[in-house]
Amino acid sequence: MAAIDTTLTRKPPSSSSHQAVARVSKAILRNRKATLGLVMFLILLFVALFPDLITSKPWNESVVPPAVIAQCQQDAVAAGKVPNCSQFPPTWPDYPLGTTQLNYDVLSQLVHATGVTLFTTLLISLLVTAISVVVGVTAAYAGGRGDLGLSFTTDVFLVIPALPLLIVLSTYLASGGIAAIVFVMTITSWAFGARQLRAQGMSIRSKEFLEAARVRGERSWYVIFAEILPNMLPLIVAAFLGTSVYVVATMAGLQFLGFGNVGDTLTWGTMIYQSQQSMALESGNIWWLLSPIIAVAFLGTSFALLNYAFDEIANPALRKSNRRRRAQPAA
Amino acid sequence: MRFIGRRMALFLLTLWAALTLNFIIPRLMPGDAALAMWSHIHNATPAQLAALEAEFGAAGQNPVVAYFGYLGNCLTLNFGVTTDQVPVVTKIMQGLPWTIGLVGVSTVIAFALGTLLGMYGAWRRGSWTDNLLSPLLFIVTTFPIFFLGLVLLLVFGVALHWFPTNHPYSTPPTLSVASVADIGYHAFLPAVTLVLAAAGGWIYTMRNNMIATLSEDYVRMARAKGLSSWRIMVSYSARNAILPNLTGFAMQMGFILGGSILVEYIYSYQGLGYLFYQGTSSRDLPLQQALFLLYTVAVLIFVLLADFLTAWLDPRTRTA
Amino acid sequence: MPSPLLEVRGLCVDYVTETMDVRAVDHVDLSLEPGEFLAIVGESGCGKSTLLFAIARLLSPPAEISAGSVMFAGRNLVALDEEELRALRWSDYSVVMQSAMNALNPTLSLAAQFRDTMEAHGTVSSAEIRARSIEVLRLVGIDELHLASYPHQLSGGMRQRAMIAMALLFTPDLVIMDEPTSALDVVGQRSLMTQIKELQQRLGFAVIFVTHDMSLVSHYSDRLAVMYAGQLVEVASTESLFAEPLHPYSRGLLDAFPSIRGPRRALTGIPGSPPDLGHPPPGCRFQPRCPMAMEVCATASPDLAPVGQSLVQCFLYQTEPARAV
Numbered sequence: 001m002a003a004i005d006t007t008l009t010r011k012p013p014s015s016s017s018h019q020a021v022a023r024v025s026k027a028i029l030r031n032r033k034a035t036l037g038l039v040m041f042l043i044l045l046f047v048a049l050f051p052d053l054i055t056s057k058p059w060n061e062s063v064v065p066p067a068v069i070a071q072c073q074q075d076a077v078a079a080g081k082v083p084n085c086s087q088f089p090p091t092w093p094d095y096p097l098g099t100t101q102l103n104y105d106v107l108s109q110l111v112h113a114t115g116v117t118l119f120t121t122l123l124i125s126l127l128v129t130a131i132s133v134v135v136g137v138t139a140a141y142a143g144g145r146g147d148l149g150l151s152f153t154t155d156v157f158l159v160i161p162a163l164p165l166l167i168v169l170s171t172y173l174a175s176g177g178i179a180a181i182v183f184v185m186t187i188t189s190w191a192f193g194a195r196q197l198r199a200q201g202m203s204i205r206s207k208e209f210l211e212a213a214r215v216r217g218e219r220s221w222y223v224i225f226a227e228i229l230p231n232m233l234p235l236i237v238a239a240f241l242g243t244s245v246y247v248v249a250t251m252a253g254l255q256f257l258g259f260g261n262v263g264d265t266l267t268w269g270t271m272i273y274q275s276q277q278s279m280a281l282e283s284g285n286i287w288w289l290l291s292p293i294i295a296v297a298f299l300g301t302s303f304a305l306l307n308y309a310f311d312e313i314a315n316p317a318l319r320k321s322n323r324r325r326r327a328q329p330a331a
Numbered sequence: 332m333r334f335i336g337r338r339m340a341l342f343l344l345t346l347w348a349a350l351t352l353n354f355i356i357p358r359l360m361p362g363d364a365a366l367a368m369w370s371h372i373h374n375a376t377p378a379q380l381a382a383l384e385a386e387f388g389a390a391g392q393n394p395v396v397a398y399f400g401y402l403g404n405c406l407t408l409n410f411g412v413t414t415d416q417v418p419v420v421t422k423i424m425q426g427l428p429w430t431i432g433l434v435g436v437s438t439v440i441a442f443a444l445g446t447l448l449g450m451y452g453a454w455r456r457g458s459w460t461d462n463l464l465s466p467l468l469f470i471v472t473t474f475p476i477f478f479l480g481l482v483l484l485l486v487f488g489v490a491l492h493w494f495p496t497n498h499p500y501s502t503p504p505t506l507s508v509a510s511v512a513d514i515g516y517h518a519f520l521p522a523v524t525l526v527l528a529a530a531g532g533w534i535y536t537m538r539n540n541m542i543a544t545l546s547e548d549y550v551r552m553a554r555a556k557g558l559s560s561w562r563i564m565v566s567y568s569a570r571n572a573i574l575p576n577l578t579g580f581a582m583q584m585g586f587i588l589g590g591s592i593l594v595e596y597i598y599s600y601q602g603l604g605y606l607f608y609q610g611t612s613s614r615d616l617p618l619q620q621a622l623f624l625l626y627t628v629a630v631l632i633f634v635l636l637a638d639f640l641t642a643w644l645d646p647r648t649r650t651a
Numbered sequence: 652m653p654s655p656l657l658e659v660r661g662l663c664v665d666y667v668t669e670t671m672d673v674r675a676v677d678h679v680d681l682s683l684e685p686g687e688f689l690a691i692v693g694e695s696g697c698g699k700s701t702l703l704f705a706i707a708r709l710l711s712p713p714a715e716i717s718a719g720s721v722m723f724a725g726r727n728l729v730a731l732d733e734e735e736l737r738a739l740r741w742s743d744y745s746v747v748m749q750s751a752m753n754a755l756n757p758t759l760s761l762a763a764q765f766r767d768t769m770e771a772h773g774t775v776s777s778a779e780i781r782a783r784s785i786e787v788l789r790l791v792g793i794d795e796l797h798l799a800s801y802p803h804q805l806s807g808g809m810r811q812r813a814m815i816a817m818a819l820l821f822t823p824d825l826v827i828m829d830e831p832t833s834a835l836d837v838v839g840q841r842s843l844m845t846q847i848k849e850l851q852q853r854l855g856f857a858v859i860f861v862t863h864d865m866s867l868v869s870h871y872s873d874r875l876a877v878m879y880a881g882q883l884v885e886v887a888s889t890e891s892l893f894a895e896p897l898h899p900y901s902r903g904l905l906d907a908f909p910s911i912r913g914p915r916r917a918l919t920g921i922p923g924s925p926p927d928l929g930h931p932p933p934g935c936r937f938q939p940r941c942p943m944a945m946e947v948c949a950t951a952s953p954d955l956a957p958v959g960q961s962l963v964q965c966f967l968y969q970t971e972p973a974r975a976v
Binding site: 152155156158159160161162163164165166167168169171172192245248249250252253256257258259281293296297300301303304305308311 | 341344345348349352356357470473474475476477478481485489535539582584585586588589590592593596607608611612619622623626627630631634
């Protein structure tokens with residue numbers, strides 16, 4: 001920063017985590033984007049944890065009464081058309097989002113898939129962030145040959161395009177169930193975060209307080225966990241949020257194409273795929289296609305808002321400047 | 332010179348690693364099982380079975396021999412034939428120009444747009460446009476690519492009928508103006524989708540980098556010297572914001588290429604992405620392998636070019 | 652008596668944030684004659700750099716000038732907008748910053764950075780530009796082949812001198828310098844200072860020199876202004892300040908420097924630390940640390956008032972309580 005950056009306001013350094021949590025919460029609540037993102041996420045979390053409060057119908061059984069189906073078939077025969085009694089349009093209150101090809105309730109499916117998608121996404125994001133941190137920080141701290149090896153591995157995985165690799169791997173591991181999906185997504189997503197964290201780790205590594213710790217005789221573990229990681233926490237959280245945005249979109253995209261759909265495990269991506277396969281858009285229940293798509297965008301946006309806001313919280317230079325302005329442009 | 336040598340060595344090394352990975356992955360499963368998976372979908376003719384067997388090696392074949400055979404094949408661009416007996420290379424050449432056109436143009440536009448909007452957002456920080464546009468653009472561009480593609484398709488193609496919804500062209504392409512216009516017309520929605528997806532992250536990065544450079548001393552110095560705002564923005568701020576990030580933008584290529592698969596699928600745009608999807612769905616191993624390799628090499632080349640460009644433009648890297 | 656080159660009246664600079672406003676520069680009055688070398692000294696955080704940038708109209712948000720005037724060449728710089736300022740910038744006054752490594756564009760060669768300055772002020776002929784660039788480099792003793800160099804290729808001392816050369820491109824009337832020697836070693840510092848003084852005497856420009864190192868600047872400055880917590884507490888000729896510092900803070904500063912000559916004596920610092928400018932103490936700002944503090948100092952603020960040829964802000968030399976702050 002310029003010579004002008006003088007410490008005019010002297011806040012005492014708050015070292016207790018209690019105060020840190022309080023500060024972060026206050027910052028989140030004051031930032032509109034963060035609040036919105038958090039609210040959106042909590043809504044989905046609520047739906048995932050308490051599906052029964054939204055719908056009482058089963059998600060994998062036909063919900064259309066046989067009488068209705070019979071009637072529909074009769075009508076079709078009478079009109080000389082081939083009976084096609086599925087994908088009923090939204091009908092209140094029986095099936096507010098209509099039914100699927102097998103006459104399952106779309107709303108119930110959506111609600112059920114929320115839990116699966118949310119859980120899977122968070123699990124993948126956590127794994128990816130964990131691996132990124134381990135690889136990135138180790139590479140930064142180890143230096144020399146260790147760094148060279150890890151950086152090279154990271155670069156290789158970074159260069160190989162993610163979606164093609166995902167498609168290839170998920171085809172071969174199709175029998176692996178949801179675990180395979182988690183594995184495949186994790187292995188294609190960790191490299192980006194690792195690179196970022198290594199870069200930041202390198203810049204922190206040369207800082208003097210680390211030298212001080214080493215001179216004090218602290219063990220490497222201490223240095224890593226008590227000195228380096230806390231300083232990287234903002235970037236780690238940012239990496240987690242950014243990864244989540246990416247995972248939501250990519251997993252749905254993969255399943256949309258028809259890969260990575262596991263039998264009993266219904267995610268939003270799978271719903272999109274199934275509705276596409278059943279021509280929901282052209283000749284069926286359009287809400288079967290639209291509702292999971294909107295859900296995916298909703299979750300992605302909530303993470304994106306949190307990510308955007310978190311960047312502003314962590315880096316004050318990015319914050320909105322709402323001061324009274326003189327007649328001069330910014331900077 | 333040393334720099335070029337080092338970068339080339341890194342390039343070749345990474346290329347080798349990617350080739351090897353491409354070789355290993357299909358063989359993650361035991362030979363017979365893989366064979367079974369790939370051949371069961373078709374009523375494979377004995378010739379196709381033999382080809383697959385040659386690819387995977389019968390149970391007893393030495394993997395090392397197979398590996399070097401594979402490497403040799405890659406270097407001589409011998410990728411075999413697809414399941415319908417068309418040489419893989421031919422099929423790729425058919426789809427290549429479409430994808431290069433679509434992805435190439437979209438990337439250039441995305442980069443330009445991202446840079447300009449990022450610059451504008453940082454310069455006019457706190458203004459109406461920045462406070463509204465920045466988060467809005469950011470959100471829109473973090474939408475999943477297939478979401479953007481489907482929405483654009485639904486709204487402008489299906490509902491409004493403003494644009495065609497499939498194929499790269501209506502009539503086989505010629506060199507006429509009408510044909511070129513037709514191609515552009517068909518490519519418009521897919522291109523917009525790709526640009527929206529690619530530009531977003533770049534706008535955000537550019538804006539943040541510009542904000543960082545604008546608070547640097549040399550920008551203040553430029554102001555002190557009485558330079559025009561435009562000169563400050565371009566030569567002092569943007570130049571220092573972009574240069575360290577060129578390589579990062581190049582690494583995004585993988586993301587863009589992946590996105591092109593989704594976009595081409597949605598719009599039935601018969602480029603390489605569409606081929607890749609088809610090849611995988613129809614269990615066409617030779618085609619899939621070749622395309623995967625092509626994608627990887629493309630990203631590698633892009634990154635290499637970005638590295639060289641950075642070295643050429645950023646004086647600090649030359650002495651590194 | 653010639654009219655002053657620069658006259659600052661009641662200048663106030665605030666850092667405006669969402670939660671509070673912090674006044675970094677509080678009602679500063681200054682005047683500068685043509686060709687004069689004025690040094691502003693003070694601790695880190697006293698606001699001297701802020702003052703400097705305010706005068707040069709180079710503040711960035713959240714800092715802004717909230718009151719006062721800066722009369723330069725007959726015009727009030729505070730009232731001018733960027734367009735009008737641009738005509739004055741560099742041609743009438745220029746700036747030398749603390750760290751040349753940060754102040755020079757790392758991706759442009761020296762020649763390019765000289766060139767864009769000259770082009771911005773109307774010189775377009777590349778021959779002229781090149782000739783002038785070589786000329787100013789020669790002034791500071793840098794060989795012309797370094798025109799093609801990039802900042803990171805030069806040594807620290809050379810970079811600083813290149814910055815000074817750049818500042819002299821249009822032989823301005825005033826050169827403002829923000830601690831230009833602090834990035835150098837002791838020998839380099841001395842050498843740079845000598846060069847600056849030499850150039851000043853040769854070309855006749857005035858200098859405002861901000862530093863925390865009083866002893867360094869004392870050989871070269873005509874007048875010294877001592878700054879504390881955003882206010883000027885003493886302004887005097889260098890000689891008289893060193894011979895007889897009036898303000899207790901100035902005295903404390905001088906006592907903190909060892910003298911090479913003379914009897915050895917124990918060094919005394921100034922106990923305590925500068926006040927939090929977000930909540931400055933009532934009354935005199937130095938009062939909490941002042942060894943000569945009186946009762947009135949805790950409740951009332953003194954003015955910067957003349958005492959002989961100097962200006963001092965201290966109740967030791969005033970009796971009436973000053974205006975309420």
